[in-house]
Amino acid sequence: MKRFLTTAALATLMSTNAMAENIGVSMALFDDNFLTVLRNGIDEMANEMDGVDVQIEDAQNDVAKQLDQINNFVASGVDAIIVNPVDTSATAAMTAAAEAAGVPLVYVNRQPINLDNLPDNQAFVGSNEIESGTLEAFQICQNLRAAGKTDGARAYLMMGQLSNQAAIQRSKDVHDVIGMDMCKFITLIDEQTANWSRNEAQDLMTNWLSTGEPFDAVFANNDEMAIGAIQAMKASGIDMADVEVGGVDATQDALASMQAGDLDVTVFQNAAGQGSGALNAALSLAKGEDVARSIFIPFELVTPATIGGYLAKN
Amino acid sequence: MSDHSHGIGGLTFDRSKRAWPNEINVLGALVLIIVIFEALGAYLMGQSFLFDSNERFDSIFNEARLRIIILQVSIIGIIAIGVTQVIITGGIDLSSGSVVGATAMIAMSFAQVAEVNGYPNPKAIFGPGLMDLPVLVPIVVGLICGVIAGAINGMLIAYTRIPPFIATLGMMVTARGVAKWWSKGNPVSFPTDSYAGIGSGMMPVVWFVALAVLFHLILKYTVYGKHTYAIGSNEDGARMAGINVARHKVLVYVIAAMLASFAAIILSSKNLTAQAGMGLVYELDAIAMAVIGGVSLSGGRGSILGTVLGALIFGVIISGFTFLRLDAYYQEMVKGVIIVAAVVLDQWRQRRAASKS
Numbered sequence: 227m228k229r230f231l232t233t234a235a236l237a238t239l240m241s242t243n244a245m246a247e248n249i250g251v252s253m254a255l256f257d258d259n260f261l262t263v264l265r266n267g268i269d270e271m272a273n274e275m276d277g278v279d280v281q282i283e284d285a286q287n288d289v290a291k292q293l294d295q296i297n298n299f300v301a302s303g304v305d306a307i308i309v310n311p312v313d314t315s316a317t318a319a320m321t322a323a324a325e326a327a328g329v330p331l332v333y334v335n336r337q338p339i340n341l342d343n344l345p346d347n348q349a350f351v352g353s354n355e356i357e358s359g360t361l362e363a364f365q366i367c368q369n370l371r372a373a374g375k376t377d378g379a380r381a382y383l384m385m386g387q388l389s390n391q392a393a394i395q396r397s398k399d400v401h402d403v404i405g406m407d408m409c410k411f412i413t414l415i416d417e418q419t420a421n422w423s424r425n426e427a428q429d430l431m432t433n434w435l436s437t438g439e440p441f442d443a444v445f446a447n448n449d450e451m452a453i454g455a456i457q458a459m460k461a462s463g464i465d466m467a468d469v470e471v472g473g474v475d476a477t478q479d480a481l482a483s484m485q486a487g488d489l490d491v492t493v494f495q496n497a498a499g500q501g502s503g504a505l506n507a508a509l510s511l512a513k514g515e516d517v518a519r520s521i522f523i524p525f526e527l528v529t530p531a532t533i534g535g536y537l538a539k540n
Numbered sequence: 541m542s543d544h545s546h547g548i549g550g551l552t553f554d555r556s557k558r559a560w561p562n563e564i565n566v567l568g569a570l571v572l573i574i575v576i577f578e579a580l581g582a583y584l585m586g587q588s589f590l591f592d593s594n595e596r597f598d599s600i601f602n603e604a605r606l607r608i609i610i611l612q613v614s615i616i617g618i619i620a621i622g623v624t625q626v627i628i629t630g631g632i633d634l635s636s637g638s639v640v641g642a643t644a645m646i647a648m649s650f651a652q653v654a655e656v657n658g659y660p661n662p663k664a665i666f667g668p669g670l671m672d673l674p675v676l677v678p679i680v681v682g683l684i685c686g687v688i689a690g691a692i693n694g695m696l697i698a699y700t701r702i703p704p705f706i707a708t709l710g711m712m713v714t715a716r717g718v719a720k721w722w723s724k725g726n727p728v729s730f731p732t733d734s735y736a737g738i739g740s741g742m743m744p745v746v747w748f749v750a751l752a753v754l755f756h757l758i759l760k761y762t763v764y765g766k767h768t769y770a771i772g773s774n775e776d777g778a779r780m781a782g783i784n785v786a787r788h789k790v791l792v793y794v795i796a797a798m799l800a801s802f803a804a805i806i807l808s809s810k811n812l813t814a815q816a817g818m819g820l821v822y823e824l825d826a827i828a829m830a831v832i833g834g835v836s837l838s839g840g841r842g843s844i845l846g847t848v849l850g851a852l853i854f855g856v857i858i859s860g861f862t863f864l865r866l867d868a869y870y871q872e873m874v875k876g877v878i879i880v881a882a883v884v885l886d887q888w889r890q891r892r893a894a895s896k897s
Contacts, residue, residue: 255817256720256725256816257641257719257720257725257815257816257817258725258817259726259727259815261725262724262725262726265725266724284720385868388868388869416862416865418862418865418868419868424811424813425615425807425810425811425818428810428811429608429611429612429858430862432604432607432608432611432612433605433608433612433858433859433862433863434862435604435608436602436604436605436607436608436859436863437587437605437863438602438604454811457811457812461740461741462604477727478662478663478729479663479727479729479730479812479813482656482657482662482729482730485657486657537659537662538662
């Protein structure tokens with residue numbers, strides 16, 4: 227009898243499991259354009275599927291808060307957890323918390339520092355950050371060559387938040403590209419952070435303009451800063467046809483700026499694709515299936531020639 | 541310790557009455573910082589910080605740099621005008637940055653265009669019926685946001701008697717929540733041309749200067765101003781003198797939040813976008829500007845002129861660092877040191893003045 231009850235209980239448990247998969251999601255922050263598209267990607271996919279419930283929490287850019295959320299998810303018995311890490315170097319504790327409870331965990335968008343040591347029921351879904359900055363910088367280099375500036379071009383580099391892996395990597399990509407023989411004619415005048423922000427980028431660009439240094443290009447780690455730089459340059463009466471400006475993200479605002487002839491290069495990171503990819507991986511892991519440790523969603527270059535395919539994407 | 545040799549009261553000479561007005565000290569600090577940047581510029585860059593060495597502007601000044609120095613602090617400066625009044629009453633307002641975020645999102649939603657480059661607005665919040673509205677609509681909506689936030693702050697402080705720190709901390713968290721909830725974190729972009737005009741070019745500076753002059757005069761020459769200082773100097777005394785302290789406090793917090801809301805309108809107009817993260821920690825920069833400008837956190841002392849000078853010190857520092865191409869890491873460290881140093885110097889000066897009276 228006892229055995230029968232246990233079996234029945236197990237069966238009920240399993241059948242409820244089969245009916246509704248509960249996925250806990252901890253986002254680094256809600257008020258970020260790109261992460262919002264990613265979050266909506268998870269949400270929309272879950273809504274389209276039967277029997278998938280997602281509970282999305284905002285870690286408000288706080289590492290400690292995020293770890294608490296993961297422990298809360300574990301305590302409430304979710305089937306899998308998706309984490310968009312606040313800080314990629316703080317993921318070891320999250321991995322340990324989920325592993326101890328046997329709950330599958332998927333990191334999304336930001337590559338965890340312990341990627342190589344993830345247990346079997348954990349994975350990373352994102353894009354290879356090396357691609358984005360390289361695609362951007364190389365396209366600007368080609369544009370400058372096409373404009374006949376190979377005897378020397380000068381550029382500014384606008385960096386994202388200095389504690390952020392993507393900002394560090396994309397800035398390094400720019401340095402790597404202008405270190406190549408083909409792009410050696412580009413020299414950087416200065417590199418400063420504008421913290422991903424359009425407003426700070428406007429002020430930084432205006433400060434640079436006040437030095438009166440001639441320049442040919444602005445590399446920005448993201449589109450918001452590229453747009454801020456463009457707004458500042460236009461306010462000072464600079465013809466945007468004379469300056470190459472590049473960003474990353476292909477946001478709606480950036481695409482509109484490109485259509486207006488201001489922004490020259492951006493890179494599409496498939497936020498919704500990363501979101502739905504992470505949910506797929508989490509559902510597979512919850513069912514006990516094998517999933518590759520790293521699942522990469524490729525970056526795509528967007529220029530005025532290829533913009534048509536991206537207008538409705540982000 | 542204290543020097544009472546000049547006697548007390550009567551017609552005896554009181555050196556403390558001959559002390560320079562506080563603003564002169566702040567102005568001195570501003571000039572000193574500029575001189576330091578000029579010296580470092582000449583030594584490290586072979587260039588002048590504020591004076592033009594390349595004859596680009598038909599004047600002896602580097603006008604582009606002078607403009608950005610004030611432009612980059614104008615929006616937070618407008619918030620600081622309100623924060624100054626709150627601090628003079630002995631209070632504090634931690635909610636202004638979040639009120640900026642919430643107001644920017646809500647006001648911008650009423651300022652959107654229906655079509656961008658011939659396509660429907662990809663960031664549309666409302667249907668076509670609420671697009672391409674006259675510019676007055678988003679401005680009024682934005683200011684109403686300020687009135688609501690300020691009235692809640694003020695009434696909590698005046699009538700439930702909870703400390704201003706707690707009341708406005710609550711508003712700081714709540715208003716940021718509103719900002720994120722409004723469009724589920726999505727940015728609101730593509731405003732009408734008339735809305736874009738509010739904060740374009742040097743307009744933020746025009747608003748900042750106009751509002752600073754207005755409130756400087758109001759604080760100096762009106763009953764509102766006298767009551768503000770009276771409450772900050774001695775709240776019980778002000779009450780016994782017949783001032784309706786509670787009502788006046790509500791008014792001060794409403795004005796402060798309306799200034800934050802107006803700053804949000806200018807900020808979103810300048811950037812042509814509103815985002816839920818806008819205005820993050822602006823309240824701390826605004827408080828720092830006031831404090832550097834000689835506004836006492838214990839209330840009763842300070843002026844808008846001082847705060848404007850404090851804001852200019854901020855602007856000079858930001859532009860000076862970029863001019864010297866100093867790494868961002870060091871910029872934040874030095875900024876923090878300057879904030880604390882300003883208050884330490886001010887406290888020291890006050891104690892010295894007090895011991896002389």
